[in-house]
Amino acid sequence: MSEAMTTKSNPLLSEAYRIPFHAIRAEHVEPGIRQALADAQAEVGAVSDEVRPASWDNTLGRLDRALEKLSRRIAPLGHLVSVAETKELRDAYNNILPEISAFWSSIPLDPDLWKRLEAFENTDEANELRGIERRHLNKTLNEFKRAGATLPTDRKNRLQALQVELAQTQQKFSENVLDATAAWELLVTDESRLDGVPEAAKRRFSARADENGDEGWTLTLDYPSVEPILKHCKDSELRHEVFVAYTTRCREGEHDNRPLLARILRMRDEIAHILGYGGFPDYVLADRMAGTAVRAVSFEQDLTERTQPYWQRDAKQLSDHAKSLGLDTLKPWDVAFVTEDLRKTRYDIDDEILRPYFPLDQVLKGMFEIVHKTFGFRIEEKQIDEVWHEDVRFYEIYDESRTMLGAFYTDWFPRKEKRQGAWMNNFITGGPTHIGFAPHLGVMCGNFTPPEGEDQALLTHREVQTTFHEFGHLLHHCASRVPIPSRAGIHVAWDWVELPSQLMENWTWEREALDLFAKHNETGEALPDELYSRLIAARQFVSGWTQMRQLALGT
Secondary structure, eight states: OOHHHHHHHOGGGOOOSSOOGGGOOHHHHHHHHHHHHHHHHHHHHHHHHOOSOOOIIIIIHHHHHHHHHHHHHHHHHHHHHHHSOOHHHHHHHHHHHHHHHHHHHHTTTOHHHHHHHHHHHTSHHHHTOOHHHHHHHHHHHHHHHHTTTTSOHHHHHHHHHHHHHHHHHHHHHHHHHHHHHHHOEEEEOOGGGGTTSOHHHHHHHHHHHHHTTOSSEEEESSHHHHHHHHHHOOOHHHHHHHHHHHHTTTSSGGGOOHHHHHHHHHHHHHHHHHTTOSSHHHHHHTTSSSOSHHHHHHHHHHHHHHHHHHHHHHHHHHHHHHHHTTOSSOOGGGHHHHHHHHHHHHHSOOHHHHGGGOBHHHHHHHHHHHHHHHHOOEEEEEOOSOOSSTTOEEEEEEOTTOOEEEEEEEEOSOOTTSOSSOEEEEEEOOEEETTEEEOEEEEEEOOOOOOOTTSOOBOOHHHHHHHHHHHHHHHHHHTOOOSSGGGSTTOSOTTTTTHHHHHHHGGGGOHHHHTTTOBOTTTOOBOOHHHHHHHHHTTTTTHHHHHHHHHHHHO
16 A cells, blocks of 8 residues: 555544544554554665765754654554543554554664764764754764664663563553553542532532432542542541542552562663663763762752751641641641641632632633733634544644744543643644744643533632643743754753743742733632732742652652
């Protein structure tokens, strides 16, 4: 079958800018990805077999184009596995994953390709490179070396086998988390056990029970279900049950991840040792600011020592307040409840007081207006059919000259077939070309509090921060004008990649910015000055405790 016919019949091979997500099915996965891999392998082979003198265009440039095209074809599949997984899609993905992993790991291990890159490195053209082109060549050569390009054949073979097995094991780990999260439900039949839980959350729990044909309130391990229980429920035993279920997922039974975790750690260390590093942390950190595992641990130890007095201050505050609530000992499942109660006691503010001021559509509109005022970008929503779920929305970004910089999808609410957390991903890395600007394409996903019926979703201030955070990543991607895709957008030094997102988060604390979107969903009233003052006053509340928790996660 010709590539043209294959492209026409298999949506994974579509060249359309807007990805036909609505048309992608499990049966497209294996033939489509195998065709994509075969096309990429043919191009890589052509680079290695080229008989003309090595040049940018026939060596590094051609390799870049081949790998970028493959990435573009594979990205929709990885995304769908994260947001719209079915058994059939999972099976198809797992069937093709070893071939995907084997291809990517083979690139730096290909001796003929490495010789070709070395040949180009020694040309006059390469010696005259400056700026981003010079950086790209240097980075590519270093990445090949770090990935094993100079290893003997037997070590290369072992390395590739490990990388394929590692990819499969990590995928199984992720699947277990998704399945364990989806499998757990708790039906509460006594409403008094939900005393303190916001009414909106109780209505969601009741609706879930109705969907299951039950009477009562069904709790799940989606975070919009877990959070109101841990923060607001006065029943300590129910908090304990939900906390334990949430934090001990995948520790036993059919979804037990402990053996997988041990195997992942062993494989990572063996990979690092093959590549000449003392361990996996040293391998990962070698091209980052920390440099080595020893230096990273020393940095965290220093932060821990500096944080200790503030953590002790906060721990005492929380323990004292817990006693005032009748809790003699502050247990892990009590921390969020006690913290929220103390915050409300001290500052007269909590998530539920603020939530009516943050309807999702209004937050997005205000965020887009901030970007327009700051950068001159205009964001326009478009109604399209090519989406993976009815919740998905699509937007285009234009600069002041009406050049389309990019577009993005949003998918904000939890589903059983969707992984947890919030993230931004890129599908297409565009940028300036010889025929004009090629638009970027990305996505923002979250697991926010879902709307009730036809009403808008009302966000917590933390969810507003998360929206701005992910949009910072999205802007970083879509505003990039770097002409080499693998060095453009979010493909930057790892130590820097969070900077744009952190900058965007800060707008959610600024009065002038909040005035653009923080308006009551029923009355249209702007966030009152008194409430804003209380929000700012509580900004650093128990920050010592919070930072120590992050440090604990890092060690």
